[in-house]
Amino acid sequence: MHWTKSMAACALTLSMGVALAARGQTAPAASNQSNLADWWKNAVILEIYPRSYQDSNGDGIGDLNGITQRLDYLKSLGVDAIWLTPIYPSPQVDFGYDISDYEGIDPQYGTMADFDKLMDEANKRHIRVIMDMVMNHSSDKHKWFLESRSSKKNPYRNWYVWKDGKGETATDKGAPPNNWRSGFGGSAWEWDPTTRQYWYHKFYTEQPDFNWNNPKVHQAFKDIIAFWLKKGVAGFRFDAITTLFEDPQWRDESPVLDKNGNPEKGPDGQIELNDTQTNNLPAVHDVMKEMRASADKGFKSATYPGTRVFIGETYLPNIAELAKQYGTADHPEFHLPMDTQILAINKMDAVAFRTRLNDVETGIGNNVPLLVFDNHDNPRIDARYGDGVHNEDIERVIATVLFASKGTALFYNGDEIGMKTTPPERKEDVKDPVGRAMWPFYKGRDGERTPMQWDDSANAGFTTGTPWLPVPPTYKAVNVEAEQGKPDSMLTWYQNLIEMKKSNPALAQGTDLMVDTENTRVLSWLRQAPDGTQVLVTCNFTADPQTVNLSGGGVKGMQAKTLLKSPAGSEPGSLDKVDLPPFGVWIGQVQ
Numbered sequence: 302m303h304w305t306k307s308m309a310a311c312a313l314t315l316s317m318g319v320a321l322a323a324r325g326q327t328a329p330a331a332s333n334q335s336n337l338a339d340w341w342k343n344a345v346i347l348e349i350y351p352r353s354y355q356d357s358n359g360d361g362i363g364d365l366n367g368i369t370q371r372l373d374y375l376k377s378l379g380v381d382a383i384w385l386t387p388i389y390p391s392p393q394v395d396f397g398y399d400i401s402d403y404e405g406i407d408p409q410y411g412t413m414a415d416f417d418k419l420m421d422e423a424n425k426r427h428i429r430v431i432m433d434m435v436m437n438h439s440s441d442k443h444k445w446f447l448e449s450r451s452s453k454k455n456p457y458r459n460w461y462v463w464k465d466g467k468g469e470t471a472t473d474k475g476a477p478p479n480n481w482r483s484g485f486g487g488s489a490w491e492w493d494p495t496t497r498q499y500w501y502h503k504f505y506t507e508q509p510d511f512n513w514n515n516p517k518v519h520q521a522f523k524d525i526i527a528f529w530l531k532k533g534v535a536g537f538r539f540d541a542i543t544t545l546f547e548d549p550q551w552r553d554e555s556p557v558l559d560k561n562g563n564p565e566k567g568p569d570g571q572i573e574l575n576d577t578q579t580n581n582l583p584a585v586h587d588v589m590k591e592m593r594a595s596a597d598k599g600f601k602s603a604t605y606p607g608t609r610v611f612i613g614e615t616y617l618p619n620i621a622e623l624a625k626q627y628g629t630a631d632h633p634e635f636h637l638p639m640d641t642q643i644l645a646i647n648k649m650d651a652v653a654f655r656t657r658l659n660d661v662e663t664g665i666g667n668n669v670p671l672l673v674f675d676n677h678d679n680p681r682i683d684a685r686y687g688d689g690v691h692n693e694d695i696e697r698v699i700a701t702v703l704f705a706s707k708g709t710a711l712f713y714n715g716d717e718i719g720m721k722t723t724p725p726e727r728k729e730d731v732k733d734p735v736g737r738a739m740w741p742f743y744k745g746r747d748g749e750r751t752p753m754q755w756d757d758s759a760n761a762g763f764t765t766g767t768p769w770l771p772v773p774p775t776y777k778a779v780n781v782e783a784e785q786g787k788p789d790s791m792l793t794w795y796q797n798l799i800e801m802k803k804s805n806p807a808l809a810q811g812t813d814l815m816v817d818t819e820n821t822r823v824l825s826w827l828r829q830a831p832d833g834t835q836v837l838v839t840c841n842f843t844a845d846p847q848t849v850n851l852s853g854g855g856v857k858g859m860q861a862k863t864l865l866k867s868p869a870g871s872e873p874g875s876l877d878k879v880d881l882p883p884f885g886v887w888i889g890q891v892q
């Protein structure tokens with residue numbers, strides 16, 4: 302991933318629903334049970350940031366028992382699976398992405414018994430649990446790295462990436478081996494005075510990169526994956542997966558050039574670098590094929606049946622590169638590499654959305670797209686797509702694209718109630734180290750990691766203690782309790798979309814075809830089920846009212862029954878004249 306650039310970009314960018322007649326309570330469970338091999342193909346997956354989800358013991362930090370307490374809520378949302386960001390023992394420099402033991406649970410989050418209980422209770426509700434798998438790097442406190450840095454002769458030395466400096470003498474460490482930069486700023490090389498070499502870290506200094514040219518590293522991760530699969534987890538989200546390998550000749554990264562051919566500078570004044578020597582090297586595919594083959598071998602469990610999925614954190618430059626991440630029929634890699642092209646549009650641009658959705662419709666063969674708009678590394682939807690006036694309506698448009706398009710949908714906790722990005726106002730309050738290092742150009746990722754807003758009591762029901770990050774002031778109105786059961790709330794909008802994705806044959810299994818394709822202001826598409834059922838979806842991407850003609854083409858009829866719309870308003874009389882209010886959404890079944 303081009304981490305520095307995208308973070309810089311983040312730094313710079315800173316109704317009414319018609320309730321469905323009846324929301325089926327059994328749909329998610331039924332789909333989960335009835336098709337164990339394919340459960341992930343039209344699935345809804347929720348990313349949970351455990352640290353901020355629900356604290357059960359008053360220490361101000363979310364934990365596993367807290368998640369267990371909220372499983373009934375998760376069931377009412379209709380999610381098929383939850384992906385937990387890392388809960389392993391960790392010094393928490395990168396809030397869990399610096400792992401010091403891959404087969405344990407950090408005491409801040411609970412115990413292995415708490416994890417087993419979460420698995421058990423989730424399973425009772427037909428909710429699957431997906432773990433984060435960080436194979437690019439460990440914590441510098443992991444015993445493997447402590448061994449590795451202890452001596453050049455240590456058997457773990459070549460588990461990590463070590464290199465001599467340039468021009469080193471007995472008294473001078475010389476310069477780093479090349480110009481590679483950490484995604485979090487500064488050189489990607491850190492000097493070790495004991496063994497007099499540099500170690501490579503794509504991310505924080507405390508996150509040394511593994512040496513994936515060492516077969517022992519491969520075996521270690523196959524064992525870790527097997528450990529969790531035996532416990533019954535439904536799969537893994539592979540973190541920073543494209544950065545496993547580095548250029549074997551250690552060549553410098555080239556500068557990013559602007560349109561006049563001059564080196565581009567980031568907001569901090571540093572020249573931006575390409576990442577061709579340290580990202581998306583072809584050998585990653587061999588590793589993923591190997592991991593997938595190993596994971597596919599077995600671990601069948603009567604208690605936790607069904608396909609175990611591989612999800613990829615795949616920030617890639619184009620659809621062709623994304624397509625490669627699926628592997629081939631004989632040598633599969635990811636089931637669901639994230640389509641981050643769509644995540645990265647970052648503006649309400651109907652044409653860009655159409656292009657990206659067409660790309661994934663046509664560019665990945667028969668594979669299943671994984672659409673995603675939000676996560677714990679990017680400002681929330683309001684900050685990237687909102688206009689400050691219609692943010693709620695815009696959030697509904699984004700949710701509609703996510704859940705009414707073909708494929709599997711991944712969303713981030715809090716989006717379903719319309720939580721807003723709330724970055725720290727003072728440098729001394731910043732928790733994410735990159736936010737302190739790059740202040741004020743970039744304030745880090747605290748703004749999208751604030752505690753989940755459950756109700757309007759003190760600390761939004763997240764904790765009885767002092768929350769590790771402040772609860773945003775919006776919690777009085779924006780919270781689960783206030784929105785539950787309210788026909789016009791964001792939560793109801795999400796629940797209705799998810800229920801429709803599961804129960805309407807056109808949305809659950811239908812093809813996806815863009816319609817009214819010359820329109821630069823409104824995005825419309827047609828879903829058609831194998832039985833011929835047709836559903837039209839149309840979203841106004843502007844702050845002005847629009848009227849669209851959705852008739853003709855493959856649409857078999859002139860009338861439609863409204864399934865869902867936002868905001869409230871008149872029903873379209875005929876499909877050749879559908880009126881949409883600013884950032885309005887209309888979904889209808891063709892009659």
Ligand code: GLC
Nearest residue numbers: 395398504540541614677678
């Ligand atoms: C991924 C994670 C991010 C983390 C980084 C390094 O991008 O999503 O939170 O900081 O990897 O592990």
